[in-house]
């Protein structure tokens with residue numbers, strides 16, 4: 001069986017700078033196909049408690065967007081082979097200026113942006129700016145979308161679609177069933193599908209993997225980072241590497 | 255206004271939500287438009303506004319205050335509505351709409367607790383289960399409203415994230431709704447959020463202005479000046495909307511000046527340079543954010559005026575110069591509250607007292623024009639815990655200590 005491809009989620013600056021590099025190392029050495037790096041926002045209304053708490057801890061240190069961009073640049077130097085997507089909320093891109101934000105994302109070496117609260121048909125020029133700078137703007141599709149809206153979305157022909165596999169927020173359990181698999185087929189179009197929301201076990205990842213380009217795992221990693229951080233950076237690296245192995249199916253299943 | 259793009263007021267408004275919420279917002283917009291065309295819905299709402307809420311709320315001439323200030327001041331006593339504030343107008347309308355939509359559960363956010371208590375009461379009245387999200391800072395300073403909501407059978411969920419105030423309660427309600435919209439309606443409490451909420455809330459609140467227009471006409475005049483406090487903006491837009499077309503009517507929106515000019519000490523978005531254009535909680539408007547776009551802390555003595563953003567229609571009317579924005583400090587609001595209580599026998603909510611404070615200030619400067627109506631959006635009993643702690647600290651302290659002792663000695 002081929003290895004499961006994982007897009008793994010990290011929060012810039014969490015638990016601290018050193019800890020974040022340690023986490024990235026664990027994920028990459030564990031075989032991450034993509035890194036999704038979240039720039040913390042004060043009001044993450046699509047995120048569950050694990051990510052909320054992590055973001056507000058980072059921001060309480062006065063963490064700036066520019067520091068997050070620099071961290072991404074550093075990671076790209078360390079791991080040039082792993083594509084990085086920046087995930088954040090509309091306001092961080094909008095206040096700095098969509099074009100300057102996209103420019104600095106491109107400069108940091110990111111492959112693209114995931115901004116769930118900039119809908120693809122009201123994105124404040126995000127996609128146009130991304131095209132100009134040669135990076136991609138990833139649409140987040142959701143199971144509540146009407147057939148009409150899915151069609152409008154697939155006509156965009158974006159390189160990637162992020163399929164949020166259930167209603168709700170990050171960090172809750174998702175049960176994979178027929179309706180989810182058919183949703184993935186409906187949104188695919190000509191895009192590569194990144195599928196996730198509530199994926200935390202190797203079993204779930206293996207079930208989903210044949211249907212997507214990569215399985216997105218977010219809160220499960222954030223929770224591990226939180227619990228390993230007391231023991232220091234090495235503990236973070238090894239905890240994430242081990243988890244990654246379970247998710248990709250590269251070692252014995254748990 | 256509302257020109258080419260649906261859901262926008264000039265450059266403000268819109269529907270900036272994660273894709274999951276697009277469909278529920280479309281469904282809501284359709285249902286709302288249908289309800290507004292449905293004579294049975296309108297009839298039912300009118301009946302409840304009269305029999306349950308106690309509408310119309312009175313308009314009174316503030317004779318004593320007018321004499322003392324050498325001005326002509328009227329008060330729209332909106333706080334006499336059931337549950338003590340204008341919030342019931344919107345809550346009742348939306349809960350009735352939720353029923354019509356076939357929803358079986360209602361959620362709401364609340365700041366001061368006034369919207370929460372209004373929604374809880376409306377839900378009890380219409381037989382709907384209700385969950386209210388409330389920042390823990392707000393829940394602590396508005397205990398009487400928490401107790402009230404619970405009496406009406408609502409579940410009050412304390413929100414511990416972020417600044418633990420209104421904006422965090424909105425985030426938490428949005429999170430709930432993103433997973434529950436199939437059976438749940440989210441009753442947003444102010445004229446903000448993603449379209450169609452600003453239109454829905456304005457429509458249900460516009461009864462304040464309609465009545466004011468009729469009541470002043472009965473007394474034989476058209477007001478020269480209207481003054482309302484502005485948190486998210488629902489009482490203000492509801493009060494102003496019937497008069498917007500009449501350019502002779504001067505409109506003043508009063509923001510929380512708090513305890514100082516520094517960032518974090520107030521919630522002034524329109525009357526100075528503190529705010530920026532931002533996209534937060536589903537809409538574009540003026541918000542108090544830092545250079546990166548992170549939401550800043552705010553302060554007001556009143557829990558209802560410390561929201562870091564402002565409804566999109568008010569932001570646009572402010573920029574167009576149709577509404578003049580100004581501020582009142584914590585201290586000025588308290589002084590105004592005392593002044594109207596002592597001289598008029600009317601107890602303003604701390605939020606509404608900000609509007610009263612500006613009426614006093616302008617009258618003293620001889621720049622209050624003609625016949626003025628202040629919207630008393632709420633009544634002040636809910637704030638006795640706050641006002642007592644400031645105005646009669648020692649007596650209040652010994653009362654609380656004694657009360658605690660009594661509580662521990664008896665078990666009822």
Ligand SMILES: Cc1ncc(COP(=O)(O)O)c(C=O)c1O
Pocket residue numbers: 339340341365366367368369443444445483484485486487488489490557558559603605606631632633
């Ligand atoms: C009595 C009263 N007035 C005003 C407000 C502010 O809200 P808005 O600006 O939406 O009227 C509140 C909010 O809780 C309130 O309770």
